[in-house]
Amino acid sequence: MGLFSVEKRIAQLAVQRASRLTAAVAARNSLSSITKSDDSPVTVADFGAQAIIISAIRHAFPKDEVVGEEDGAKLRADAGLRENVWKLVQDASNDSFASEIGQLKSADEMIDAIDHGNSEGGNSGRIWALDPIDGTKGFLRRGQYAVCLALMVDGKVQVGVIGCPNLPLQVGQSSAPAAGEVAGESGSEGNGALFTAVRGEGAFVSPLFSAATESNTKQIHFNAITSTANATFCESVESGHSAHDTQAAIASALGITKPPVRMDSQAKYCSIARGDGDIYLRLPVSSTYQEKIWDHAAGNVLVHEAGGRVTDMFGKELDFGVGRTLRDNKGVIAASAAIHSDVLKAVHQVVNSSN
Numbered sequence: 001m002g003l004f005s006v007e008k009r010i011a012q013l014a015v016q017r018a019s020r021l022t023a024a025v026a027a028r029n030s031l032s033s034i035t036k037s038d039d040s041p042v043t044v045a046d047f048g049a050q051a052i053i054i055s056a057i058r059h060a061f062p063k064d065e066v067v068g069e070e071d072g073a074k075l076r077a078d079a080g081l082r083e084n085v086w087k088l089v090q091d092a093s094n095d096s097f098a099s100e101i102g103q104l105k106s107a108d109e110m111i112d113a114i115d116h117g118n119s120e121g122g123n124s125g126r127i128w129a130l131d132p133i134d135g136t137k138g139f140l141r142r143g144q145y146a147v148c149l150a151l152m153v154d155g156k157v158q159v160g161v162i163g164c165p166n167l168p169l170q171v172g173q174s175s176a177p178a179a180g181e182v183a184g185e186s187g188s189e190g191n192g193a194l195f196t197a198v199r200g201e202g203a204f205v206s207p208l209f210s211a212a213t214e215s216n217t218k219q220i221h222f223n224a225i226t227s228t229a230n231a232t233f234c235e236s237v238e239s240g241h242s243a244h245d246t247q248a249a250i251a252s253a254l255g256i257t258k259p260p261v262r263m264d265s266q267a268k269y270c271s272i273a274r275g276d277g278d279i280y281l282r283l284p285v286s287s288t289y290q291e292k293i294w295d296h297a298a299g300n301v302l303v304h305e306a307g308g309r310v311t312d313m314f315g316k317e318l319d320f321g322v323g324r325t326l327r328d329n330k331g332v333i334a335a336s337a338a339i340h341s342d343v344l345k346a347v348h349q350v351v352n353s354s355n
């Protein structure tokens, strides 16, 4: 048994249960959202998934802290909303894993669990980083989204688990996006991939909606690419989340002629980690925005374990131990370790010439 084998198991079960909830909501004819104070959307599925995952962590590791994206204030203030989320949580928790990850008993307990994601983070002890739905905008447009959970110990990510309900399990399946297309298609056959990495033990993919076994779990790696000209790069769908124009200039400096694959969420980290793409560029659009740790923690260890490297736009490692945000970093550059330094050179060239 490897290090963190229990943590890995609990994280997988929790992400799988939460993904069943998000997929149940996605199966509805219409999806609605509430607007948060920063103008970004949140849905019943974000709240329900956060409740399920935090209650699983508390059941298995009562002393651990959690940095979670959402909080329970809106549910405390709105009884109708609370009941909607509680119904979803109960339905999704109707499985045989209660002995390992527990089961919420009431709507009040559910809100307490959501609010337990209020850790300030930091570089000491065991802290989980949770994004119950990463890519809520993708979820709403029925594109890619991801349920993301990572365990940090003393500020370093050791375990990462990412559920991608709308991502094909097999690379190159017909529902996979072609270059230049927006990834999507919820509910297609063969969709639902669970990505798991433990530091030092490799990166793996297995079906999201069935139990992970030795036979259905496959190790994943970056493409063995040596020339950046043949690379495929990916970026956010949202032009407000990263600088598409700068990224296009970097791609062209690398000799890349293929158009970018645009995809919401940490499904981008998953895609490059299994060789369905090579480079993920996330150059900041604003000088004040701080990336959130839950948007990158799980993907960080996944990429590392698949043979990749992740830094910020200046070549610095991402520092997950400084709080809820990556305030000491700017932008994110992820690529196969073999070409990462070439990508960084192109980033410098483009960024310096535009200053």
Ligand SMILES: Nc1ncnc2c1ncn2[C@@H]1O[C@H](COP(=O)(O)O)[C@@H](OP(=O)(O)O)[C@H]1O
Pocket: 040, 069, 131, 133, 134, 135, 136, 137, 138, 235, 236, 237, 238, 240, 241, 242, 263, 264, 265, 266, 285, 286, 289, 291, 292, 295
């Ligand atoms: N101005 C900005 N710059 C970078 N990221 C931003 C941003 N505004 C929001 N985000 C983050 O971008 C995430 C989605 O990433 P992507 O663009 O790769 O799909 C959002 O996660 P949530 O959807 O969990 O809120 C949100 O945290």
Ligand SMILES: [Mg+2]
Pocket: 131, 133, 134, 135, 294, 295
């Ligand atoms: Mg997010």
Ligand SMILES: [Mg+2]
Pocket: 046, 069, 131, 132, 133, 134, 135, 136
């Ligand atoms: Mg989110």
Ligand SMILES: [Mg+2]
Pocket: 040, 041, 069, 136
């Ligand atoms: Mg959000």
